[in-house]
Structures are given as structure tokens and as C-alpha cells.
Amino acid sequence: MQPIALRPDRYTLMAAILGGLGLAWRIWLTLVESPPTNSDEATMGLAALHVSQGRGLPVFFYGQHYMGTIEAYLAAPLVGLFGPSVTALRVPTLLLYALFLVLMFLLVRRLFSAGLAVLTTALLAFGADRVVKNQLIAGGGYPETGPMVAGLLLLTYALLAADRPRRRVFAGWGLLAGLIVWNHWLPAPYLLGALILLVAGRVLTRRAAVVTAGGFLLGALPLLVDNVLAGPRHNSIAVFLSLNGAGTDPSLWDRIVGGAWLGLPMGMGLCAPSRCDGWSLWWGPVVVALLATALVLSVRALRRPAVEPEPGSAADPERARQQLRLVLAAAGLVSILTYVRSPAAADSSIESARYLSTLALSLPVALWPLWRVVRSGTGWAIPAAVPIAALVATMLAATVSLTDAVPQYRSMRTSQAGLVAALDRAGLTYVHSEYWTCNWITYLTGERITCGVVDDQLDRGFNRYPRYWRPEARAVVAPVGSALDTELAHRPGFTPQTVTGYHIYTPITPP
Secondary structure, eight states, X not given: OOOOOOOOSHHHHHHHHHHHHXXXXXXXXXXXXXXXXXXXHHHHHHHHHHHHTTSOOOOBOTTSSSSBOHHHHHHHHHHHXXXXXXXXXXXXXXXHHHHHHHHHHHHHHHHTOHXXXXXXXXXXXXXXXXXXXXXXXXXXXXXXXXXXXXXXXXXXXXXXXXXXXXXXXXXXXXXXXXXXXXXXXXXXXXXXXXXXXXXXXXXXXXXXXXXXXXXXXXXXXXXXXXXXXXXXXXXXXXXXXXXXXXXXXXXHHHHHIIIIIIHHHHHTTOSBTTBOOGGGTTHHHHHHHHHHHHHHHHHHHHHSOOOOXXXXXXXXXXXXXXXXXXXXXXXXXXXXXXXXXXXXXXXXXXXXXXXXXXXXXXXXXXXXXXXXXHXXXXXXXXXXXXXXXHHHHHHHHHHHHHHHHHHHHHHHHHHHHHHHHHHHHXXXXXXXXXXXXXXXXXXXXXXXXXXXXXXXXXXXXXXXXXXXXXXXXXXXXXXXXXXXXXXXXXXXXXXXXXXXXXXXXXXXXXX
């Protein structure tokens, strides 16, 4: 097998230009503070702040016993050097996106063709609102998942296609697998598929298995140690599984509509901010059909007699390609099915579409059936090119539509800065507010002002970092028009001060 490397040919140059444009788009969005930060990202920022100050080594996202804190450790040096800011959190996510593009280009070139690798890079360079939020916001689990899984699949191909795989490749595979398990379980179908290939292909000899297991234990060590110390009801598996049992129980039809018809175009970057226009919804059924077609083609290819390897070689690179194509198609379909089964697909289809972010890994295998026909030059080439052209046009339109939301996003950031300034002028060091406001106040002020979360009835709310909670505060901050704002407006004993986008309610009788 040829070594994995970027060759200075026209395909690499084209991919570099397209990927550079995608990175430049995201850098510009970061500079204009779009999308704005939120309390989930601020929670990861607080973890980074605590790491930089030597105050702790958090294993999981504060307030829950799953989803690792890789983003916090990556951002901690920047937060420590330059202080808490949104930029300090997003520089690492920008670098992770760039790494994802490189690894996907290499992976698609190995498994499919150089031309499809360039097309995939072009599509991944587009950045609709939901996709950019997944890639830039350091809210836990998403920006690092893509590059880690792409790297794992590349190593899987290297192990399957090599005559004598090196131990360090097995160690790297195990380490990445461990980090993926610690970080987030969304890419589980891809991880399990890659593992099955190594086991079924008899690549994992005893020594190789020991080395791989060692790498896995190292990568998953934070999760493993923490779960051993946690009680049976508080380990990661128990907490993660309990999530699917919460909330409403929508009908299967509502889950299909929200999860596949709306969720797929939203989650894969074909929709405008917070909405999916009717003409954008065509991608849902099409991508399911394409993944199913790719699955069938891979199975048929694997059932053909294997090509005799070259003399002195036991490797079969072509079979390795077909096996990984099968994994990409099957994992994509399983990811869709799993999401459609969850209540979130119907209850919050716009925001929960982030759970489909791993489908970017399966995008090339979905396009592969069409790409084969286009490259064949037969009479079906033009009809096969139509869906590809439609996909490019729809993604481009969705990317451009994000520019319309930039002024609104910048206004939100200005409101946040104005609120912090007003709290400082009032000499407030501790306030109460609702969840989506509290943690960013604490993070952006470097804990100069801390905030305790209250619910809409002013009772104690969901405080991810319990040490911030105190039962009494000199002021309550409420976004204008929120349920908390409405409640406070009808309660006697509070005087409101208006700041752009917020009301600061001060008790007439100080606590």
C-alpha cells in the first residue's frame, strides 16, 4: 500500500483552495462573533478556565455524567494566556475543522477517487447555520468528533490494506477509539463498524490486540476511572440511556417527519438559520435512498470473488475499500434510524438536528453511486449529475442565507456586552437568571460576576456547576419577553432596569 500523503497534484491543489475558502468563511464568522455564544459553550469555557487555573481536571461536561471535555483542555492554554473569551474557545474548533477537511480528503481519495475527494471537500467547505454551530461552538462533543472518526477510519484502512501493519498504527487506532468513547457516543456506529472489520479480517492478532487495547485504555482512561468511582445509577451508560426515556412520546410519523424529512437537510447543511424552506427538504428521502443504494453496491462487490493479491503480498486494498464503504453506508443509515427513534427528532427537530452531524462522514458514500454514473460518461451521466448539482446549489444558498443572520447575531453579542457592563456599573457580583443566560455571564466575566440558575418560578434551577448557587441574590436578570421576565413583571416587590435585550430586576427589599 502506498503511504498516506498529500501529493502535490491538481486534485490536492483544488481541495486546498476549496478547503481554504471554507476555513476563511468560518474565521470571518468568528471575527464577527457569529454565531453568538450560549451557556452550553460557556460551561465548556468554565471548565477550560478551571483547568488553566489548576482548580480541577473535569472529566465530563459539567452537570452530566457523559460527554468528555476535550474542548476544555484544548482551549485551556488560550484561556489561561488571554483570559476568558469566545475566541479562545473557538480557535481550537477552527483548527479541528481544518484537520477534518484534510483527513476527509485523504479518506475519500483512498476509498473512492480523487475527484470525489475534491467534491466532498467542496461540500464540507459550505457552512450553513446548523453546520457552523456544530463545528465552531465549543459546546461539547461535536467539533472534535469529525476529525477523530475520520482519522480512525483512515487507520482502519491502513491496517486492512497493509501486508504487515505496524504496532504503532494499532496503538493509534486504540487511542483514537478510546478518545471517541470518552468524548461522545454519537459516532458509535462508525466505531463499531471499524472494529468489526478488524476482527472479521483477522487483523487483530494477539499482540496487536494487546497493543490496541492498551491504546484504548489510555484514551478512555478519564471515563473509565470516573465510572469505576461512580455509583451504578450515575455511570455514563446509565445516564446516557436515561436521556431517551425523558420527555414526551411523539408518534412514529412525527419522528419520521422531524427526524428524516426535516432533520436530514437541517443537520447536513441545506437549511437557513432556524428554518427549512420547502424546496430544501428534497434531500431527506434522497440521501436515505443513496445510502441504501451504496450499501447494496458494497455488499454485491464484497460477494464477488476476491482478486488474487500480488506475489508476496497478502493485502487486498480493493476489498478494504469496499469494506469501509459498507461501514460508511451502514453507519449512516443506523445513525438516521437511531435519531428517528428518539423523541427529540419530533420535539425539537431544528435544534436536535445537531445529532445528525456525523452524517458528514457518510456524505461521500452517499454520492458515490451518482459519481460512478457521472464518471462513466453513459447516457445516464447527466441525470445522475442533477442531484449533485442540486446539492451544491442548495448548500450554497443555505451558506449565503447565514449572512442575513449575522447582524442579528452581532446584536445579540452587543446585548450581552451591554448587560455585563450594566451589572458592573451596579456593583453586582452575584445574580440569578435563567439557564441560557447564567453561565455566559460567569464565563465572560472570568467569575467576576457569578450567576445562579433559577426556573421560571424563581426556584432553584439547573445549575451545572453547583458551587455557583446561592439562594439569595441582589438582582435577577431576565431576557426581555422570556417566561422568567413575564413572571417577574407580575410579581410585586421588584423594580426593573432595562438594558438592551434584558431586564435587571432588583428586589425592593434587598435580601
